[in-house]
Amino acid sequence: xxxxxxxxVLVGLLLAAGPFGCSxxxxxxxxxxxxxxxxxxxxxxxxxxxxxxxxxFRPTDTFYxxxxxxGSGPSATLTARWTYQDGQVVDESRQNITPTGGxxxxxxxxxxxxxxxxGGYKVEVLLDGAPAGTREFKVT
Amino acid sequence: MGIFDGLFNKKEKPRPDFxxxxxxxxxxxxxxxxxxxxxxxxxxxxxxxxxxxxGDSLSRIxxxxxxxxxxxxxxxxxNRNVIKDPDLIYPGQELxxxxx
Numbered sequence: 734x735x736x737x738x739x740x741x742v743l744v745g746l747l748l749a750a751g752p753f754g755c756s757x758x759x760x761x762x763x764x765x766x767x768x769x770x771x772x773x774x775x776x777x778x779x780x781x782x783x784x785x786x787x788x789x790f791r792p793t794d795t796f797y798x799x800x801x802x803x804g805s806g807p808s809a810t811l812t813a814r815w816t817y818q819d820g821q822v823v824d825e826s827r828q829n830i831t832p833t834g835g836x837x838x839x840x841x842x843x844x845x846x847x848x849x850x851x852g853g854y855k856v857e858v859l860l861d862g863a864p865a866g867t868r869e870f871k872v873t
Numbered sequence: 874m875g876i877f878d879g880l881f882n883k884k885e886k887p888r889p890d891f892x893x894x895x896x897x898x899x900x901x902x903x904x905x906x907x908x909x910x911x912x913x914x915x916x917x918x919x920x921x922x923x924x925x926x927x928g929d930s931l932s933r934i935x936x937x938x939x940x941x942x943x944x945x946x947x948x949x950x951x952n953r954n955v956i957k958d959p960d961l962i963y964p965g966q967e968l969x970x971x972x973x
Contacts, residue, residue, distance in 0.1 A: 780901065781899060781900070781901055802902075810922075811900075812924075813898070817889060817891065819888060819889075821888060821889070821891060822891075822926050823891045823894055824891070824894050824896045824926075824937075825923075825924040825926060826896050826897075826898060826921065826922065826923050826924065827921070827922040827923075827924060827967065828898050828899075828900055828904075828921055828922065829904055829922065830900045830902040830903065830904060831902055831903050831904065832902055833902055833903070837900065837901045837902035838900065838901045839898065839899070839900035839901070839902065840898055840899055840900070841896065841897070841898040842896065842897055842898065843894050843895065843896045844894070844895050844896075845891070845893060845894050845895070846893060846895070847893065850889040852889075
């Protein structure tokens with residue numbers, strides 16, 4: 734009985750608090766530029782997308798990651814950080830670009846003349862320093 | 874003797890050496906300041922940046938980026954504003970990599 738009496742009050746309070754409660758858990762939304770696609774593979778097309786997707790590589794392969802972004806802005810910095818399973822940073826490089834609107838594609842690649850050690854690898858892609866996606870793969 | 878062999882003779886697996894990794898990249902989007910009507914006397918640059926990691930030297934970076942360690946002065950000249958001494962670069966430092 735008592736609960737029934739207070740129910741409308743509780744509902745009102747929840748509705749009032751709703752917008753504030755939700756805002757904290759919303760993912761950060763970047764305005765202007767967003768990463769829409771990340772692929773890893775062993776070769777590229779002329780448009781810098783991945784021609785041959787892969788999650789398992791040979792020691793002699795070159796690793797490519799292709800990052801598609803959408804939107805426009807004065808500049809954006811894309812970072813590709815490649816790491817080995819033991820945490821060693823294999824390579825980290827950045828490209829500063831001007832997103833011109835629509836989809837643009839940026840690729841990063843790494844190679845090792847004497848062959849990659851077998852094991853697990855990871856490439857993290859960051860957009861203006863914020864994590865935008867990770868892809869894991871292995872060398873067998 | 875046999876009991877302790879496993880304890881005391883355990884050799885740690887050496888960490889793989891990634892110092893000779895070569896990297897590169899390109900984009901369908903232009904680099905800032907290159908192309909477009911608002912570009913003002915663009916310097917010759919690709920917009921590619923390398924982040925120094927522990928154990929790097931300019932010659933090692935040149936080897937990775939160009940395949941030739943002797944080309945390190947090219948990177949040094951392009952980054953004179955951030956490199957005071959070519960023998961001293963620091964992890965986390967961002968270096969511009971000019972085209973080979």
